Amino acid sequence: MLQQTQVATAIPYYRRFIDRFPTLRALAQADLDAVLKLWEGLGYYARARNLHRACALVLTHHGGRVPGDWEPFRALPGVGDYIAAAVLSIAFERPFAVVDGNVKRVLARLFALPAPVNRPAAHKSFQAAADRLLDRRRPGDFNQALMELGALVCTPAAPQCPLCPLSRYCTAFKAGAIARYPRRRPSRPVPEVEIAVGVVFKQASVLITRRPEKGLLGGLWEFPGGKLREGESPAAACAREIKEEVGLAVRVAAPLAVVRHAYSHFRVRLHVFRCRYTGGRVRRNGPVEHRWVRLAALDRFAFPGANRKFMPLLTQDGEGQGAVPEEESTA
Numbered sequence: 001m002l003q004q005t006q007v008a009t010a011i012p013y014y015r016r017f018i019d020r021f022p023t024l025r026a027l028a029q030a031d032l033d034a035v036l037k038l039w040e041g042l043g044y045y046a047r048a049r050n051l052h053r054a055c056a057l058v059l060t061h062h063g064g065r066v067p068g069d070w071e072p073f074r075a076l077p078g079v080g081d082y083i084a085a086a087v088l089s090i091a092f093e094r095p096f097a098v099v100d101g102n103v104k105r106v107l108a109r110l111f112a113l114p115a116p117v118n119r120p121a122a123h124k125s126f127q128a129a130a131d132r133l134l135d136r137r138r139p140g141d142f143n144q145a146l147m148e149l150g151a152l153v154c155t156p157a158a159p160q161c162p163l164c165p166l167s168r169y170c171t172a173f174k175a176g177a178i179a180r181y182p183r184r185r186p187s188r189p190v191p192e193v194e195i196a197v198g199v200v201f202k203q204a205s206v207l208i209t210r211r212p213e214k215g216l217l218g219g220l221w222e223f224p225g226g227k228l229r230e231g232e233s234p235a236a237a238c239a240r241e242i243k244e245e246v247g248l249a250v251r252v253a254a255p256l257a258v259v260r261h262a263y264s265h266f267r268v269r270l271h272v273f274r275c276r277y278t279g280g281r282v283r284r285n286g287p288v289e290h291r292w293v294r295l296a297a298l299d300r301f302a303f304p305g306a307n308r309k310f311m312p313l314l315t316q317d318g319e320g321q322g323a324v325p326e327e328e329s330t331a
């Protein structure tokens, strides 16, 4: 959970998760839907799917014990160098140095490293610096200390150098050059994608579809829709996408909301419409799993954050509230 998410945000999720899945076996044997539902709102859902699969593999291939060596642990789904070094050093006292954003900032200032912190190719030089510095007798404490120093003392905008235990070794501090580190490569503008989404009513139920397990928001449920083509109106795109995706004809009745949502590498602008089912059948065994669900039952399914933003506007007759103003979010 702490990969890409701050501790304060993760804590309530962690508690609920541990209550529901108190053992590795309980998580391994849980339904993926139940796992995603508890993860809902935390984002980066691949983490939940990978954790679920990793537990199943630990149960079947490692007798239910998390492996404490690099090779077998690193081979588990969702485990990269960062997670492997963090878990193996903290839980098993293995001598691996952790390099996250906070650690990179400390190292960049401590050694006046010229490599840009936001360039993947530069990661090696930060890892090499951390490897050289690592206390091999207490690698878990060392890693946590360096991460915490970056989070609390060597902060991005206002590092507290007079309080810092590293100040007498710190190249940037001694040279009066803290503002020059860490270096960053200018980042590219984030693209925005326009998407049309339909809330299709059939009597008292609405249609939801499930995203493929692999890829962005994999395994989550959503309202059907897709990207606008060039020159296409949002309403036309909504009807076309629903026809293509699930094979239904719908009448696009009224705009419900325009919602903006930011992901790590792009932003989306969702044009949401109330729609009425007019004909056709959802393709059985088609590429997309679907359900007709009463509004009161929507809460049982895990939805992406962008869908959650407009769901409170849904009313049973599908004609309820008027269009709402555009909403901005960086969540």
Ligand code: SF4
Pocket: 106, 109, 110, 153, 154, 155, 159, 160, 161, 164, 165, 166, 167, 168, 170, 172, 173, 178
């Ligand atoms: S002395 Fe200042 S710049 Fe150097 S590591 Fe400490 S807080 Fe960061």
